[in-house]
Amino acid sequence: MIHLNKTTLLLCSFMLIIPATAALAAEAKSGYEYIKPATRATQDDDFANPGLLSVIQGQRLFNNKQDGASKACAECHNEDGEKLNAKNIARYPVYSENNAEIVTLQKKISRCRNDNTSNKALPTDHPDLVALEAFIRNLAIGEAVNVQTDGPVTKLLKQGETLYRTRYGLIDMACYHCHEVYPGQMIRGQKISQGQGNGFPAYRLGTGEITSLHQRIQQCLITMRAEPFEADSDEIKLMGLYIMSRSNGLSIETPAVRY
Numbered sequence: 001m002i003h004l005n006k007t008t009l010l011l012c013s014f015m016l017i018i019p020a021t022a023a024l025a026a027e028a029k030s031g032y033e034y035i036k037p038a039t040r041a042t043q044d045d046d047f048a049n050p051g052l053l054s055v056i057q058g059q060r061l062f063n064n065k066q067d068g069a070s071k072a073c074a075e076c077h078n079e080d081g082e083k084l085n086a087k088n089i090a091r092y093p094v095y096s097e098n099n100a101e102i103v104t105l106q107k108k109i110s111r112c113r114n115d116n117t118s119n120k121a122l123p124t125d126h127p128d129l130v131a132l133e134a135f136i137r138n139l140a141i142g143e144a145v146n147v148q149t150d151g152p153v154t155k156l157l158k159q160g161e162t163l164y165r166t167r168y169g170l171i172d173m174a175c176y177h178c179h180e181v182y183p184g185q186m187i188r189g190q191k192i193s194q195g196q197g198n199g200f201p202a203y204r205l206g207t208g209e210i211t212s213l214h215q216r217i218q219q220c221l222i223t224m225r226a227e228p229f230e231a232d233s234d235e236i237k238l239m240g241l242y243i244m245s246r247s248n249g250l251s252i253e254t255p256a257v258r259y
């Protein structure tokens, strides 16, 4: 017999009221519009935003040659990444036709780190990679998310959308239910947002950690009592790409502060 705890019961009661008709696709709204005023104030204040500590850590990793490395990132990309292009950063994840793969910003960073600084490879979502990603993404703050949606990407987005609309886990709900049907509703003291990706890596007050978009997807799956998609799996890349395409046009907020 399955013992349902309070959270599960709360989620189950949600399931009963899912409307039969599909909700109309709403205009994209940042998670910022759904968080509490106090959380917004924390995000907006550079001295209070705990995510900026990760950005600063990423900046250090970027500017200084690391133990075991042949070069610092800054030797090619200039101090503080001055040569990196904010408009390009806003395009990630990108599709690489050569390798027929989705490349996240973190993956690009990780590869450049391996290939050009000869440093020991790190696993996906290693804190150093998330910090570097937060630093580089923050260079594009205010830039509109601009993920490709045409050409070969069209098919991938369809696959991502299918995953988004698939029911998972013990609560048997899809991402779509909470983030497209229920935005604005309260769940465990938090307002459900559209589940956009423009704030990532984001600092989560709930876990006290800087969190990549892929980690956030995994955390939602865990809340759904489902097996989270593995790092670097096709599923997580497709889901991440689809989420970022939904965020097209929203301003990059990295590091956002979220519950």
Ligand code: HEC
Pocket (backbone or CB within 6 Å): 062, 071, 072, 073, 074, 075, 076, 077, 084, 085, 088, 089, 108, 109, 112, 113, 116, 117, 132, 136
């Ligand atoms: C030896 C020079 C060199 C070093 C060192 C280097 N890179 Fe690069 N990086 C490049 C070149 C050249 C490109 C563009 C070609 C490509 O896309 O691979 C690039 C591309 C990138 C991009 C993609 C930029 C875009 O516009 O899409 C990112 C992000 C990046 N590097 C981050 C880093 C980080 C972080 C480090 C340090 C861990 C680093 N790089 C170290 C040479 C370097």
Ligand code: HEC
Pocket (backbone or CB within 6 Å): 011, 030, 031, 032, 034, 164, 173, 174, 175, 176, 177, 178, 179, 187, 190, 191, 192, 193, 194, 195, 196, 197, 199, 202, 216, 217, 220, 221, 224, 239, 243, 258, 259
């Ligand atoms: C039972 C409801 C529920 C389901 C189902 C759900 N989420 Fe969430 N999700 C939340 C809540 C609550 C939050 C935190 C508040 C917010 O930002 O919506 C959240 C936050 C997020 C965020 C961060 C948004 C931001 O601005 O910080 C993303 C991304 C996300 N979810 C993706 C997903 C994905 C992908 C799935 C499906 C695998 C999923 N969620 C399924 C409830 C849900």
